Amino acid sequence: MVVLAGVSVIVFALVHLVPGDPIRLALGTRFDQATYDALRARSGLDQPLVEQFFGWFGRALGGDLGVSFRSGETVTSLIAERLPATLTLAFASILVALLIAVPLGTISALRPRSFVDRVATVLSQIGISVPEFWMAIVLILVFAGTLGWLPSGGYVPLTEDPGAWAQRLLLPAVVTGVVSGSVITRFVRSSVLEALGADHVRTAQAKGLPQRQVFTWHVLRNALLPLVTVTGVQLAYLLSGVVVVEIVFSWPGLGQLALQAVQARDYPVLQGAILLFAVVFLLINLVVDLLYTAIDPRIRR
Amino acid sequence: MTGQPVPQTAPSPDATEAGVRSTQRPPRPRWRETLGLLARNPTAAVAATVLLLIVLMAVFDETLAPAGPNEISVEDRLQAPSWEHPFGTDDLGRDILSRVILGAGVSLRVGFLAVAFALVVGALIGLLAGFYGRWVDDVLMRFMDILFAFPAVLLAIAVLAVRGPGAGNTALAIGIVYIPVFARVTRASVLGVREEVYVRASRSVGASDLRLLTRHVLPNAAPPIIVQTSISLAFAVLAEAALSFLGLGTQPPNPSWGLMLAEGRGFIDIAWWLAFFPGMAIFLTVLCFNLLGDGLRDVLDPRQRTLMAGGGR
Amino acid sequence: MTATAAGEPLLEVEDLRVRLRTPRGPASVVNGLSYSVRRGETVAVVGESGSGKSVSVLALLGLLPARVATVTGAARLDGEDLLGMSPERLRQVRGPGVGMVFQDPMTSLNPVLTIGRQLVEGIRAHGEVSKAEARERAAGLLTEVGLPDPERALDRYPHELSGGMRQRVVIAIALSNSPSLLIADEATTALDVTVQAQILDLVEKLRTDHGTGVIWITHDLGVVAGIADRVLVMYGGRCVEDGTVDDVLERPAHPYTRGLLGALPDLATADEGELATIPGTPPAPTDLPTGCVFWPRCPVRGDARCETEQPPLQVVGAGVTKGLPHRAATWCGEGGAR
Numbered sequence: 001m002v003v004l005a006g007v008s009v010i011v012f013a014l015v016h017l018v019p020g021d022p023i024r025l026a027l028g029t030r031f032d033q034a035t036y037d038a039l040r041a042r043s044g045l046d047q048p049l050v051e052q053f054f055g056w057f058g059r060a061l062g063g064d065l066g067v068s069f070r071s072g073e074t075v076t077s078l079i080a081e082r083l084p085a086t087l088t089l090a091f092a093s094i095l096v097a098l099l100i101a102v103p104l105g106t107i108s109a110l111r112p113r114s115f116v117d118r119v120a121t122v123l124s125q126i127g128i129s130v131p132e133f134w135m136a137i138v139l140i141l142v143f144a145g146t147l148g149w150l151p152s153g154g155y156v157p158l159t160e161d162p163g164a165w166a167q168r169l170l171l172p173a174v175v176t177g178v179v180s181g182s183v184i185t186r187f188v189r190s191s192v193l194e195a196l197g198a199d200h201v202r203t204a205q206a207k208g209l210p211q212r213q214v215f216t217w218h219v220l221r222n223a224l225l226p227l228v229t230v231t232g233v234q235l236a237y238l239l240s241g242v243v244v245v246e247i248v249f250s251w252p253g254l255g256q257l258a259l260q261a262v263q264a265r266d267y268p269v270l271q272g273a274i275l276l277f278a279v280v281f282l283l284i285n286l287v288v289d290l291l292y293t294a295i296d297p298r299i300r301r
Numbered sequence: 302m303t304g305q306p307v308p309q310t311a312p313s314p315d316a317t318e319a320g321v322r323s324t325q326r327p328p329r330p331r332w333r334e335t336l337g338l339l340a341r342n343p344t345a346a347v348a349a350t351v352l353l354l355i356v357l358m359a360v361f362d363e364t365l366a367p368a369g370p371n372e373i374s375v376e377d378r379l380q381a382p383s384w385e386h387p388f389g390t391d392d393l394g395r396d397i398l399s400r401v402i403l404g405a406g407v408s409l410r411v412g413f414l415a416v417a418f419a420l421v422v423g424a425l426i427g428l429l430a431g432f433y434g435r436w437v438d439d440v441l442m443r444f445m446d447i448l449f450a451f452p453a454v455l456l457a458i459a460v461l462a463v464r465g466p467g468a469g470n471t472a473l474a475i476g477i478v479y480i481p482v483f484a485r486v487t488r489a490s491v492l493g494v495r496e497e498v499y500v501r502a503s504r505s506v507g508a509s510d511l512r513l514l515t516r517h518v519l520p521n522a523a524p525p526i527i528v529q530t531s532i533s534l535a536f537a538v539l540a541e542a543a544l545s546f547l548g549l550g551t552q553p554p555n556p557s558w559g560l561m562l563a564e565g566r567g568f569i570d571i572a573w574w575l576a577f578f579p580g581m582a583i584f585l586t587v588l589c590f591n592l593l594g595d596g597l598r599d600v601l602d603p604r605q606r607t608l609m610a611g612g613g614r
Numbered sequence: 615m616t617a618t619a620a621g622e623p624l625l626e627v628e629d630l631r632v633r634l635r636t637p638r639g640p641a642s643v644v645n646g647l648s649y650s651v652r653r654g655e656t657v658a659v660v661g662e663s664g665s666g667k668s669v670s671v672l673a674l675l676g677l678l679p680a681r682v683a684t685v686t687g688a689a690r691l692d693g694e695d696l697l698g699m700s701p702e703r704l705r706q707v708r709g710p711g712v713g714m715v716f717q718d719p720m721t722s723l724n725p726v727l728t729i730g731r732q733l734v735e736g737i738r739a740h741g742e743v744s745k746a747e748a749r750e751r752a753a754g755l756l757t758e759v760g761l762p763d764p765e766r767a768l769d770r771y772p773h774e775l776s777g778g779m780r781q782r783v784v785i786a787i788a789l790s791n792s793p794s795l796l797i798a799d800e801a802t803t804a805l806d807v808t809v810q811a812q813i814l815d816l817v818e819k820l821r822t823d824h825g826t827g828v829i830w831i832t833h834d835l836g837v838v839a840g841i842a843d844r845v846l847v848m849y850g851g852r853c854v855e856d857g858t859v860d861d862v863l864e865r866p867a868h869p870y871t872r873g874l875l876g877a878l879p880d881l882a883t884a885d886e887g888e889l890a891t892i893p894g895t896p897p898a899p900t901d902l903p904t905g906c907v908f909w910p911r912c913p914v915r916g917d918a919r920c921e922t923e924q925p926p927l928q929v930v931g932a933g934v935t936k937g938l939p940h941r942a943a944t945w946c947g948e949g950g951a952r
Contacts, residue, residue, distance in 0.1 A: 006447035129588035134580035199721035207736035208709030277452040
């Protein structure tokens with residue numbers, strides 16, 4: 001809660017530190033005094049700063065994040081419009097990441113220094129280092145351009161056309177999924193390696209459990225517990241980190257909204273978007289904590 | 302075009318002094334030893350060599366580049382790679398190889414500046430928080446939590462939105478994002494050494510806090526910070542490219558790798574080399590910083606106190 | 615101490631050798647170890663850490679990682695070769711054939727599974743037993759090892775129990791399939807003295823009630839005197855002396871054993887029941903000395919062959935007590951303890 005309040009103060013301060021008059025800047029050439037005054041009054045910019053903050057903060061708590069300078073729509077509705085796309089992409093990416101990381105990391109750990117392990121290590125190192133927007137461009141070139149199998153971008157809601165939805169989701173999800181997956185692969189590998197060396201694994205073997213049972217219940221289960229935390233952290237990063245990928249794939253998510261807000265100097269929208277991301281970040285952390293408490297008996301009360 | 306890149310400075314233990322100063326101090330990795338161990342790790346050694354070449358390339362860019370960054374030649378536009386233009390030319394007929402070489406300076410300078418800023422501020426905060434504990438720790442680390450709760454890319458974007466685009470502001474924006482990472486690593490590391498015998502011994506003979514911090518705590522807490530520095534450099538270069546790609550970082554006509562990628566994106570169907578080579582350059586640099594970081598971690602920080610990679614992604 | 619040593623051999627180990635691949639080169643951890651354990655007999659294996667005690671028993675059950683360990687020699691349990699066994703047969707032997715208790719009760723149980731589950735899965739791995747039945751047996755085992763309120767303990771996690779209680783659980787797991795041989799590797803080292811005494815009593819009871827053979831690995835000579843029929847002293851991956859408890863503890867023949875017992879005047883004297891410290895360090899298994907493994911630390915070194923030739927294990931002293939030979943591998947004091 002303290003963190004959330006702090007975040008709000010910084011978000012607010014950031015925007016109000018902008019030199020010049022944001023509304024004048026936002027209106028640009030469309031400037032006319034009547035609109036200017038109306039917007040100014042509506043944004044509360046004519047009031048003292050502290051009052052502005054508390055007003056904004058109070059309304060934000062109630063879900064009112066103000067009005068876009070540019071379109072006149074409420075920030076809340078703009079965000080609500082974009083949120084599903086970003087959530088879809090983030091969750092799809094995490095799914096791709098886990099589908100890559102868990103098998104690859106586990107196999108690497110089971111055969112350390114083997115050919116498979118070395119290949120996996122190299123691949124994950126590449127995945128961590130590759131600029132995602134570059135990978136996105138290359139994938140678009142290959143799959144949308146040369147092969148023509150997939151559309152190069154855009155978004156169709158699942159409810160409208162599941163096929164088109166999946167087609168458009170695939171490439172961006174793979175791009176961000178590969179990057180996150182690379183990070184998680186390394187984590188899974190070291191985690192499984194550590195679990196393999198644990199004393200209780202020897203106990204399990206010594207009591208004559210079948211190898212598969214030893215592996216599933218005494219190695220994998222223990223190794224994957226901390227994966228919850230890492231996945232949560234990655235998901236939090238993904239939610240905000242997909243900005244660049246959203247741009248390349250014309251994915252109408254929050255990242256794109258935020259960038260457009262920056263370009264148009266639409267500060268209420270930027271403010272709202274950042275605040276929302278921070279809230280989501282904290283929320284994910286909270287969920288991870290709760291989940292971890294639920295699945296790890298050592299922390300359970 | 303480019304300045305001298307800031308060398309990666311780390312508090313290197315002074316060998317002669319350490320011997321005289323105190324026998325209570327534990328042996329800590331000597332620079333030369335570290336380099337020796339690193340040299341025996343082939344991957345890290347290759348990565349370090351490639352990085353050195355990239356840095357040299359950035360320093361001597363104007364001599365190395367076959368053409369100026371903005372030499373426009375309309376009849377040569379969109380040439381595929383050839384002997385004359387090994388990486389081809391762009392839509393304005395500019396030599397891509399030259400722009401990639403000249404772009405190294407921009408990317409590295411922003412990366413180094415950003416990490417240096419984050420390192421100095423973050424390490425200072427972490428040092429104070431870890432060393433003094435209690436309310437200092439609470440206040441500082443809570444503030445770091447707040448900063449950490451900001452989505453990295455958006456925080457950088459917001460900083461740039463406020464301060465306007467450009468190389469310096471890009472470095473500042475990336476630096477701010479990384480402050481909490483360094484603060485956390487430093488704090489954890491300082492907590493580890495704070496209660497060590499030699500620190501308590503020095504404290505008991507009345508050494509001042511400043512002396513304790515600079516002479517004892519910092520040098521011994523350094524290894525994880527050094528590792529984090531290398532890894533952060535990787536992500537800083539990546540972040541600079543991303544921000545420039547979005548049009549918020551380096552501004553045209555300066556040759557930044559991210560910017561070149563953005564410019565080349567429109568021609569991806571007809572001239573793949575526009576986007577390919579700057580992308581390769583980013584990838585290679587980032588990869589080398591990561592590999593070097595891994596190598597350093599193996600040598601300096603076997604207990605893996607460093608935050609896992611992915612701090613900024 | 616009760617000499618039920620008349621039973622037929624349960625475990626026979628012949629010329630067991632274990633080599634491990636380590637970052638510092640190949641290590642000869644066990645170098646030609648031969649011994650046998652009879653039904654109802656307790657054999658104590660003593661020696662410093664690094665003498666190959668643990669590795670030698672882990673090797674018997676194939677519990678060393680195959681990637682790094684090479685095991686040769688022969689080991690027969692009830693006449694059946696353990697080392698050449700198929701993985702599936704070996705799995706069947708682990709549990710009903712040999713039960714094993716490990717050193718550290720804090721880490722040898724899986725922290726995220728309940729005690730009950732860890733017992734039940736062991737029981738159900740060897741025969742068709744319903745869950746309810748296995749659970750009932752598990753509760754019975756916990757009662758047997760003296761765990762208060764066994765029904766409730768079944769639903770607890772390891773971290774909710776004290777070290778002593780956890781070790782009882784580990785022992786219960788080892789006993790859950792009524793093994794004919796129980797191997798305890800420093801099973802009581804981490805426990806306090808009263809708990810240790812209770813556990814020793816328990817093992818003693820098992821041995822007399824079920825005729826279980828026991829291999830008890832320990833540092834603690836007090837424990838050895840208390841429970842063992844025979845003692846095997848290990849050094850540098852070899853057996854340097856073996857014999858009945860009385861022979862070895864009262865009339866040690868090998869300078870190393872005497873050192874352990876604090877019997878030699880020029881070595882630090884031991885507190886009662888504790889191993890004395892011997893100057894120097896045990897040999898690194900990557901770099902064993904030629905000749906007698908002990909000579910670099912040996913305070914006697916009376917023979918020319920010490921530094922060149924490994925002495926064989928020979929009958930010493932009074933020779934054979936109750937059909938059990940007292941043997942030592944040393945050049946000094948040949949033909950009788952000094």
